[in-house]
Amino acid sequence: xxxxxxxxxxxxxxxxxxxxxxxxxxxxxxxxxxxxxxxxxxxxxxxxxxxxxxxxxxxxxxxxxxxxxxxxxxxxxxxxxxxxxxxxxxxxxxxxxxxxxxxxxxxxxxxxxxxxxxxxxxxxxxxxxxxxxxxxxxxxxxxxxxxxxxxxxxxxxxxxxxxxxxxxxxxxxxxxxxxxxxxxxxxxxxxxxxxxxxxxxxxxxxxxxxxxxxxxxxxxxxxxxxxxxxxxxxxxxxxxxxxxxxxxxxxxxxxxxxxxxxxxxxxxxxxxxxxxxxxxxxxxxxxxxxxxxxxxxxxxxx
Amino acid sequence: xxxxxxxxxxxxxxxxxxxxxxxxxxxxxxxxxxxxxxxxxxxxxxxxxxxxxxxxxxxxxxxxxxxxxxxxxxxxxxxxxxxxxxxxxxxxxxxxxxxxxxxxxxxxxxxxxxxxxxxxxxxxxxxxxxxxxxxxxxxxxxxxxxxxxxxxxxxxxxxxxxxxxxxxxxxxxxxxxxxxxxxxxxxxxxxxxxxxxxxxxxxxxxxxxxxxxxxxxxxxxxxxxxxxxxxxxxxxxxxxxxxxxxxxxxxxxxxxxxxxxxxxxxxxxxxxxxxxxxxxxxxxxxxxxxxxxxxxxxxxxxxxxxxxxxxxxxxxxxxxxxxxxxxxxxxxxxxxxxxxxxxxxxxxxxxxxxxxxxxxxxxxxxxxxxxxxxxxxxxxxxxxxxxxxxxxxxxxxxxxxxxxxxxxxxxxxxxxxxxxxxxxxxxxxxxxxxxxxxxxxxxxxxxxxxxx
Numbered sequence: 001x002x003x004x005x006x007x008x009x010x011x012x013x014x015x016x017x018x019x020x021x022x023x024x025x026x027x028x029x030x031x032x033x034x035x036x037x038x039x040x041x042x043x044x045x046x047x048x049x050x051x052x053x054x055x056x057x058x059x060x061x062x063x064x065x066x067x068x069x070x071x072x073x074x075x076x077x078x079x080x081x082x083x084x085x086x087x088x089x090x091x092x093x094x095x096x097x098x099x100x101x102x103x104x105x106x107x108x109x110x111x112x113x114x115x116x117x118x119x120x121x122x123x124x125x126x127x128x129x130x131x132x133x134x135x136x137x138x139x140x141x142x143x144x145x146x147x148x149x150x151x152x153x154x155x156x157x158x159x160x161x162x163x164x165x166x167x168x169x170x171x172x173x174x175x176x177x178x179x180x181x182x183x184x185x186x187x188x189x190x191x192x193x194x195x196x197x198x199x200x201x202x203x204x205x206x207x208x209x210x211x212x213x214x215x216x217x218x219x220x221x222x223x224x225x226x227x228x229x230x231x232x233x234x235x236x237x238x239x240x241x242x243x244x245x246x247x248x249x250x251x252x253x254x255x256x257x258x259x260x261x262x263x264x265x266x267x268x269x270x271x272x273x274x275x276x277x278x279x280x281x282x283x284x285x286x287x288x289x290x291x292x293x294x295x296x297x298x299x300x301x302x
Numbered sequence: 303x304x305x306x307x308x309x310x311x312x313x314x315x316x317x318x319x320x321x322x323x324x325x326x327x328x329x330x331x332x333x334x335x336x337x338x339x340x341x342x343x344x345x346x347x348x349x350x351x352x353x354x355x356x357x358x359x360x361x362x363x364x365x366x367x368x369x370x371x372x373x374x375x376x377x378x379x380x381x382x383x384x385x386x387x388x389x390x391x392x393x394x395x396x397x398x399x400x401x402x403x404x405x406x407x408x409x410x411x412x413x414x415x416x417x418x419x420x421x422x423x424x425x426x427x428x429x430x431x432x433x434x435x436x437x438x439x440x441x442x443x444x445x446x447x448x449x450x451x452x453x454x455x456x457x458x459x460x461x462x463x464x465x466x467x468x469x470x471x472x473x474x475x476x477x478x479x480x481x482x483x484x485x486x487x488x489x490x491x492x493x494x495x496x497x498x499x500x501x502x503x504x505x506x507x508x509x510x511x512x513x514x515x516x517x518x519x520x521x522x523x524x525x526x527x528x529x530x531x532x533x534x535x536x537x538x539x540x541x542x543x544x545x546x547x548x549x550x551x552x553x554x555x556x557x558x559x560x561x562x563x564x565x566x567x568x569x570x571x572x573x574x575x576x577x578x579x580x581x582x583x584x585x586x587x588x589x590x591x592x593x594x595x596x597x598x599x600x601x602x603x604x605x606x607x608x609x610x611x612x613x614x615x616x617x618x619x620x621x622x623x624x625x626x627x628x629x630x631x632x633x634x635x636x637x638x639x640x641x642x643x644x645x646x647x648x649x650x651x652x653x654x655x656x657x658x659x660x661x662x663x664x665x666x667x668x669x670x671x672x673x674x675x676x677x678x679x680x681x682x683x684x685x686x687x688x689x690x691x692x693x694x695x696x697x698x699x700x701x702x703x704x705x706x707x708x709x710x711x712x713x714x715x716x717x718x719x720x721x722x723x724x725x726x727x728x729x730x731x732x733x734x735x736x737x738x739x740x741x742x743x744x745x746x747x748x749x750x751x752x753x754x
Contacts, residue, residue: 003586008641014587017645030400030423034485034504035535035554035594036650042590043644050587 002046011051018044317736318752319675319699321692323377325352325362326745328690338741340728344408344416347732350378350739351418352746353403357387359420359473361431376737378748382431384473387422399424405490407499409512417476419499423486426501428477428512436464482508482518489539495546502539502551509563521569522551522561537652538598545604552609556580556593560620576607576618578625588640588649596652601661602733608664610655613637615666615676630676630683633668635706635717648722656731667726670715671742672702688726688740688747698752 004011018040025032025040327336335356342351350362363381390399400423409417415432440462444450485503492499500509500521507522522539526532534555542548547563559572580589592612600607606627609616613634616626632653636643643649648669655666662679676683685702692699705714728741736751 001582001585002589003584007587009645011587014641014644021647029398030402031395031397031486034532035537038532038535038554039591039594039650043587046587046589 002050004050011047011054014047015044015051018047319686319736319738319749320752321694321697321699321747322737322750323748324690324693324745325360325378325380325748332744336744338728338744338746339402339404340406341730341739341741341746342406342408342418343730343732343739344418345410345733347734347737349381349408349416350730350748351406351408352739352741353386353406353420354744355400355402357385357389357401357403357422359384359386359403359406359418359429361471361473376750382471382473384429386420386427386429387425390424404487407490407492409492410496412496419490419492421487421490421501424480424483426479426482426487426490426510427475428479429473430476431471431473434470434472435466435468437467438462439465477512477515479510479515479518482510488537491540491549493541493546494544498546500539500541500549502536504535507536507539507549507551507569519567521549521563521567523568523570537595540598540600540607543600543602543604550598550600550607552595552598554594555590556595556611558595558598558607558609558618574620574623576623576626578616584637586640588644591644591649592640597654599655599657601657602659603661606661608655608657610653610666612649612651612653615655615664617664617678628678630664630674632666632674633672633704635704636669639717643722646722648725651725651727653726654728656729658731658736659734665729665731665738667729667740669722669725670720671724671726672704673726673729673740686749688742688745688749696752699749 007014009017021040022037022044025037326338327333335354335358337355338352339355340351340353343349344351348364350364352360352362354360359382360380361382362378364376364378366376386403387401389401391397392399402422403420404423405419405421407419409419409428411417415430418429418431420427420429439446440460442456442459442462443453479501482501483503483506485505487501487503489502490499497513498509498511500507501518502508502522505523505525506520508518509521510518522536524534524536534553534557537552537554539549539551542550548560549563550558550560552558556577558576560574560576561569562573563569565571565573580593595609595611597610598607605620607618607620609618609626610632613636614632615630617628617630619627640649653667655664657664662677664676664678665673666676667673668685671688672685673688674683674685685704686699687702703711703714704720705711705716707717710716724742726740726742730739732738738749740747740749
């Protein structure tokens with residue numbers, strides 16, 4: 001569990017800084033320093049881990065918020081007079097303790113008892129989500145209507161606490177996507193619908209509060225793109241040639257990497273087939289991390 | 303597991319350290335070629351060698367002012383200077399090879415001449431340093447200046463004789479061990495058998511015979527089949543001081559492996575693995591970087607080894623693999639500054655460490671031209687500074703204190719005032735006496751024990 005509290009810069013800045021170091025090392029005298037680049041890739045991996053956790057926590061909270069709003073609205077239609085008050089009361093009650101939001105934002109705070117790499121975001125109460133959105137600076141609450149349109153398919157739902165005001169089963173939820181009019185069933189927290197497309201949508205939607213950072217990040221990306229002195233390494237004849245030339249690098253690989261970075265690390269998510277499967281309600285499982293790790297080392301290799 | 307506490311006074315059996323000499327340019331404008339990159343005493347301590355970024359080696363010799371008197375002040379003066387390595391270009395890989403001297407290691411003296419190994423990133427060289435204090439005179443066919451005489455003028459025959467001349471120290475390259483390493487060489491170590499030595503790069507360790515330059519044995523190879531699976535590199539390696547079959551190498555993951563060459567030809571399987579489990583509460587973005595070991599040194603008696611990582615020095619008993627026997631914090635106040643140190647690349651600085659002659663005190667460098675003496679026997683430590691301001695002859699060094707936070711006391715320096723461009727990466731301790739050589743960026747300071 002990475003302690004981010006003592007770090008002066010946030011995860012995304014660290015990622016930019018690390019990429020810049022890797023890029024600069026290519027032009028340093030004496031050739032690429034394998035040791036230094038390896039260490040930088042570890043920082044990159046750690047920062048990305050935290051960044052992804054933050055992002056997914058954010059998305060999850062937005063999803064939860066969206067779902068709460070959806071349910072409240074549906075209830076409102078059924079019984080406009082009584083249940084609106086109940087719902088508001090409910091959310092009001094739940095939004096009392098700061099402790100609950102702490103557990104939701106567990107990705108950000110060092111909690112020693114949490115499992116090392118698996119970020120299982122299981123809110124103790126779904127009603128705690130609005131609190132999280134309102135009280136945490138990190139959980140920047142976006143325009144709800146924006147999310148309603150794109151983040152249509154909610155994530156793991158353990159919203160049993162809704163039971164006083166609705167008749168949904170604890171472990172099964174049916175949601176109507178208001179945009180596409182697709183009905184999705186969520187059972188035991190796992191989506192039965194392919195979530196890839198929606199995830200991508202959601203991720204891109206989630207960039208709205210982070211637009212300021214993306215701009216900064218894009219600065220570094222364009223810097224990389226403008227550098228014309230990239231010398232493609234000749235594929236070496238001998239097995240033991242410098243590691244920098246072990247793969248036949250061409251500009252298309254570089255631009256792939258740059259385009260991945262250019263869309264933020266959420267772009268990475270949409271391209272990682274492993275991650276799509278892993279993300280059935282589970283965040284940053286070992287599988288996802290493993291694939292990210294291998295991808296990181298590709299940076300070192302070039 | 304001792305952390306020691308600050309005390310006023312010297313380190314090491316109540317030794318007080320005082321300034322002796324400083325070598326190098328005075329002005330603050332540092333030429334990059336003059337940056338000192340390695341410092342090493344020879345086995346007797348009479349000679350002190352430095353290597354710099356420009357590929358030059360400078361050797362100082364100790365001249366004892368008055369050998370008969372017990373209280374003598376010995377000074378080190380320039381003995382020999384030579385260009386060891388030149389910049390090269392690898393045309394096949396389009397790579398420039400730096401001439402910076404990464405390490406110097408002396409061979410034990412066998413005859414009148416001295417021998418040392420010096421290495422840059424790719425090539426190791428064996429240098430012979432010899433004195434010439436006489437020359438032959440009285441040739442029949444040549445004049446004194448070397449011109450050949452007209453044969454018709456030669457009427458007598460004489461036997462040339464040696465006559466004394468001004469001392470001349472010559473350095474000549476006797477062996478060049480090239481093309482042994484694909485990656486950057488970080489260590490060389492002479493074996494106790496005096497016939498072989500090892501050289502280590504990021505992924506491999508080779509063993510050479512001092513007489514043979516066209517072949518070397520590969521004894522460790524940690525290169526993965528797929529470079530994308532690379533997780534660690536070799537950061538330092540050293541032969542055991544007495545057992546010629548044993549060596550250790552440290553990794554970027556904070557582990558040390560001890561290998562026995564009798565076990566197999568390729569020592570990929572270690573005999574012992576020294577590793578301390580990471581404290582999970584200390585986990586940060588930079589955990590991997592600060593646990594990377596930058597130096598490993600056996601104690602003189604061969605029973606312990608010392609490792610240096612970014613924030614600490616650890617002493618290991620060779621018989622205990624699961625944790626070090628002693629851990630010393632070098633500059634724990636930097637732990638909260640790791641982010642800035644990452645941004646300015648200081649977190650990648652590779653500090654070295656060294657033992658004193660009887661293994662009771664260890665020394666390592668820090669920032670702001672501070673260096674630390676850690677007394678193992680008395681559980682005391684002290685921070686001293688190599689500074690031009692303390693350069694009066696025999697001036698006693700005053701202990702320095704760094705204020706980590708809160709109210710700064712008088713004579714303390716706050717963490718934010720530290721100059722991170724002034725770093726002491728290389729230090730050396732005379733094998734027998736309390737004389738230390740401390741390299742700042744481009745100056746070499748020599749401190750001695752205060753004699754009353």
